[in-house]
Amino acid sequence: GQQLNQSPQSMFIQEGEDVSMNCTSSSIFNTWLWYKQDPGEGPVLLIALYKAGELTSNGRLTAQFGITRKDSFLNISASIPSDVGIYFCAGLTGSQGNLIFGKGTKLSVKP
Amino acid sequence: SAVISQKPSRDICQRGTSLTIQCQVDSQVTMMFWYRQQPGQSLTLIATANQGSEATYESGFVIDKFPISRPNLTFSTLTVSNMSPEDSSIYLCSVEVTQGTEAFFGQGTRLTVV
Secondary structure, eight states: OOOOEEEOSEEEEETTOOEEEEEEOSSOOSEEEEEEEOTTSOOEEEEEEOSTTOEEEETTEEEEEOTTSSEEEEEEOSOOGGGOEEEEEEEEOSTTSOEEEOOOEEEEEEO | OOOEEEEOSEEEEOTTOOEEEEEEESSOOSEEEEEEEOTTOOEEEEEEEOTTSOOEEOTTOOTTTSOEEEEETTEEEEEEOSOOGGGOEEEEEEEESSTTSOEEEOOOEEEEEO
């Protein structure tokens, strides 16, 4: 079945550093979504991407929908301690398809 | 977007019993889904809750174990039946306001089976 390969699996960075994570697949997706999950909470939608090549920002977050439609990345600039959490990518193949989730990137930020 | 209320937020249950989880949305939505997230893992889709008809289950999940109801466009329940310790997970309700667009999640139900 369809799979998303998300990397890195975990990151441990210093406050103020920039962060980059990505998801790749052998399948084509029509929509890419990026979520953040804090402990004990459900995933919260950060950015939604609907068009190949699309680059979208949300504050310090920037995400891009790969031109091949098989990948996406998320960048976080100038990280702060509250960025700590698990970030998930998710892809949707179409209006009839289901969301496929990556395995997550666990981000730790040292003050 | 949509505001999703899920309850209970957590529960500790005895093996062999059943627990029903409720999901209430503040607006009518096209699609409602139930996910399971095992400790330290990603999200796995259990089923799509269909309004007025039987849910559509993913491979590995069956109606007898995870009966689902969706009586209207704002409410759904998931029951975890005849629980065992292996059912200890976070169960999450998700909605798409419009089919094929971004999905929003409830805060989850953390279930521990002892």
